[in-house]
Amino acid sequence: MAHLNCKDGLITKTPHDSMQDGHSVQMQDVFGSPGAMASALRSVGRSLLHMDSVPGLDERETEISSSTFNGEGTEEGAGDSPDEEDQSEEDVPPALFQSKYIDMFPLYQDYLPSLNAALQRARKGALNDLVTCQFLPSLQSPLSSHSPTTEFSSPTTEFSSPTTSCSSTPSPQPVRVNPSCTLWQDLPEVKESGLLNTLTTRELRLQEARFELIGSEASYLRSLGIAVNHFFASKKLRKSLSKRKQHILFSNLRHVMKASESFLMELETLLGANVLISHVEDIVLNHCSTFQAHYVPYVTNMQYQEALVCRLLENNRRFLRAMKKLEGDPVCQRRGLKSFLILPFQRITRLKLIMQNILKLTKPDCGAISSLQQSIEAIHQIVDKCNKGVQRMQEIEQLVQLELRLDFGTVKKVPLIVSGRFLVHEGALRQLTLDERPSSFTDVYLHLFNDLLVISLKKDQHFVVVDHAAFPTHVHVKQLQPNALGPLGLPSDSFLLHLSQNCTGQPTVLILATHTRSDKEVWMKVLM
Structure with missing residues (x-):
C-alpha cells in the first residue's frame, strides 16, 4: 500500500501541479460559476454557524450537522469526550510512500505563478512551441493570487485569468526553467534516452501534458502533507479545539491525501517503467471512484471550515496563538491554513482541465481517445456531484433563514x-x-x-x-x-x-x- 514519508511537515513527493486551462474550457463548464460556488460556501457557513441545530436535516446529505457548532466560543472546547472523535479518520494508515520528484516543484499554491515566471524568463531566450500558453493553457488560470496569503474566501480570485502572451520559435529545443518547475524534457532520464532527438513537436507536447498530471499531483500532495502533518497533527492546535471542531475544521482531509498519494504512486510507477508516458487516462479512470468518495463530502462541507476558523480566531485565544505559530513556520512558506484547506476544491476542478488538454493533443485515430473521454466524463461527474452538494447547502441556507423569520x-x-x-x-x-x-x-x-x-x-x-x-x-x-x-x-x-x-x-x-x-x-x- 502506498504511503508518504513525512519530513518537517512535508511529504516526500514528486511532480507538481500544472493545472490546465481555462483556454478552451470555461470554468463554468466545470463547476458552473466558481464565484457563485465560493459565495455559496461562505454564506451557508456563516448562516449555519450561528444555528444550534438544523431541524429535520438528513445527516446523510451533509457530513457534519450544524449542531456541531454548539459551544463554539468556548476557550477550551469543553463538552466533548474522547470517544466523540471521528473513528473513520483513525483508519488512515501512516504515510510512507516516497515520491521521486517532490523537490522539483514548489507548493501547489505557488506552482503556476512560479512556472509562469520561469516561462516568461525563457521567452527572452529560445522559447519554443512546447511551452507556449497554447499548449500549457493552465497558465491562463493561476491557482492562487499573488498575495502572500491566499484567502480561503476568494476562490474567484483563484480562477481569474490574467493575460499571458508567449511567443514561439520554429525549432523545438529543450528549455531550462527554474529548478522548482521541472518539465518532462528536463528529466535526466529523458535526456539520456535520446527521445528529444526523435519525437515530433506534437509528441513532445503530449509528453509534457501527461507529465503535468504527474507533476501537479506531486505538488498538490506536498501541500496536503503540510495541511495534515503540520496543522492537523499539531498537538497545540488539537488542545485548543474540541474533537468535534477539529473534525469540522479538517473534515476528511486525510482521506483526500491518501487518495492523492495512491494516485501519484501509480503515476510514478508508470513513469518509472517507461520514460515515454502513456495510458495515464486509465489510471485516472481507475481512481475516480475513490476521488468521488472523498472529494464530494470534503467540498460539500467546506462552507463550515471558513466560518469556524473565523469564529475561533475571534473567540479562542489558544487557537489564535497556535495558528500564528504554525502559519509562521518556514514550512508553510508564508501560506495560511485557509490556503491549504481550499486545495481539494481547486484540484478536482483542475483535474478535468488537465485531461482535456491531453485529449486535445492526442491524435484522433489513437486508441486512447475512448479512455480519455471516459476519464474526463468520470471527473465531470465528480465535479457535478460536488456542485450539487453545494447547491443543496444553498437551499438549506434559505430554509434556515426563513425558519428564523416565520412566525x-x-x-x-x-x-x-x-x-x-x-x-x-x-x-x-x-x-x-x-x-x-x-x-x-x-x-x-x-x-x-x-x-x-x-x-x-x-x-x-x-x-x-x-x-x-x-x-x-x-x-x-x-x-x-x-x-x-x-x-x-x-x-x-x-x-x-x-x-x-x-x-x-x-x-x-x-x-x-x-x-x-x-x-x-x-x-x-x-x-x-
Missing part, C-alpha cells in the same frame, strides 16, 4: 427544514377580502416550496403565517373568467387559489392578484 403563531406549525425541501418561488401578492363592503385587498406573501405552500402577512422582516397546504397535492390554481372580473371589481391580473385541505384540514378558496402581468404568468406556471 406560525396560532397556526399549526410545520417543520420547515426537512430532507429534500427547497424554495421554488416567493413574492408579494394581494388577496381580495369579500366579507367587507366595499371589498378590499390585503397584502399577503407566498413562499412556495417543492412540497409546501405557506401564506403569510409580512411584518417588517418577519412573516406571520396565516395558512399553509401541501403542494401540489392540495394546491390548485384557476384562471378567472373575464366576465367575472368586472362585477367583483377585480384587476385583470387576478386568479383563483384553491386549497383543498389547508392547515386546519378544511378546504378554502382565495382570490389573489399580482402586481404585474408577468408576475401572474410566473405564479400560474409554478403553482400548476
Whole structure:
C-alpha cells in the first residue's frame, strides 16, 4: 500500500501541479460559476454557524450537522469526550510512500505563478512551441493570487485569468526553467534516452501534458502533507479545539491525501517503467471512484471550515496563538491554513482541465481517445456531484433563514427544514377580502416550496403565517373568467387559489392578484 514519508511537515513527493486551462474550457463548464460556488460556501457557513441545530436535516446529505457548532466560543472546547472523535479518520494508515520528484516543484499554491515566471524568463531566450500558453493553457488560470496569503474566501480570485502572451520559435529545443518547475524534457532520464532527438513537436507536447498530471499531483500532495502533518497533527492546535471542531475544521482531509498519494504512486510507477508516458487516462479512470468518495463530502462541507476558523480566531485565544505559530513556520512558506484547506476544491476542478488538454493533443485515430473521454466524463461527474452538494447547502441556507423569520403563531406549525425541501418561488401578492363592503385587498406573501405552500402577512422582516397546504397535492390554481372580473371589481391580473385541505384540514378558496402581468404568468406556471 502506498504511503508518504513525512519530513518537517512535508511529504516526500514528486511532480507538481500544472493545472490546465481555462483556454478552451470555461470554468463554468466545470463547476458552473466558481464565484457563485465560493459565495455559496461562505454564506451557508456563516448562516449555519450561528444555528444550534438544523431541524429535520438528513445527516446523510451533509457530513457534519450544524449542531456541531454548539459551544463554539468556548476557550477550551469543553463538552466533548474522547470517544466523540471521528473513528473513520483513525483508519488512515501512516504515510510512507516516497515520491521521486517532490523537490522539483514548489507548493501547489505557488506552482503556476512560479512556472509562469520561469516561462516568461525563457521567452527572452529560445522559447519554443512546447511551452507556449497554447499548449500549457493552465497558465491562463493561476491557482492562487499573488498575495502572500491566499484567502480561503476568494476562490474567484483563484480562477481569474490574467493575460499571458508567449511567443514561439520554429525549432523545438529543450528549455531550462527554474529548478522548482521541472518539465518532462528536463528529466535526466529523458535526456539520456535520446527521445528529444526523435519525437515530433506534437509528441513532445503530449509528453509534457501527461507529465503535468504527474507533476501537479506531486505538488498538490506536498501541500496536503503540510495541511495534515503540520496543522492537523499539531498537538497545540488539537488542545485548543474540541474533537468535534477539529473534525469540522479538517473534515476528511486525510482521506483526500491518501487518495492523492495512491494516485501519484501509480503515476510514478508508470513513469518509472517507461520514460515515454502513456495510458495515464486509465489510471485516472481507475481512481475516480475513490476521488468521488472523498472529494464530494470534503467540498460539500467546506462552507463550515471558513466560518469556524473565523469564529475561533475571534473567540479562542489558544487557537489564535497556535495558528500564528504554525502559519509562521518556514514550512508553510508564508501560506495560511485557509490556503491549504481550499486545495481539494481547486484540484478536482483542475483535474478535468488537465485531461482535456491531453485529449486535445492526442491524435484522433489513437486508441486512447475512448479512455480519455471516459476519464474526463468520470471527473465531470465528480465535479457535478460536488456542485450539487453545494447547491443543496444553498437551499438549506434559505430554509434556515426563513425558519428564523416565520412566525406560525396560532397556526399549526410545520417543520420547515426537512430532507429534500427547497424554495421554488416567493413574492408579494394581494388577496381580495369579500366579507367587507366595499371589498378590499390585503397584502399577503407566498413562499412556495417543492412540497409546501405557506401564506403569510409580512411584518417588517418577519412573516406571520396565516395558512399553509401541501403542494401540489392540495394546491390548485384557476384562471378567472373575464366576465367575472368586472362585477367583483377585480384587476385583470387576478386568479383563483384553491386549497383543498389547508392547515386546519378544511378546504378554502382565495382570490389573489399580482402586481404585474408577468408576475401572474410566473405564479400560474409554478403553482400548476
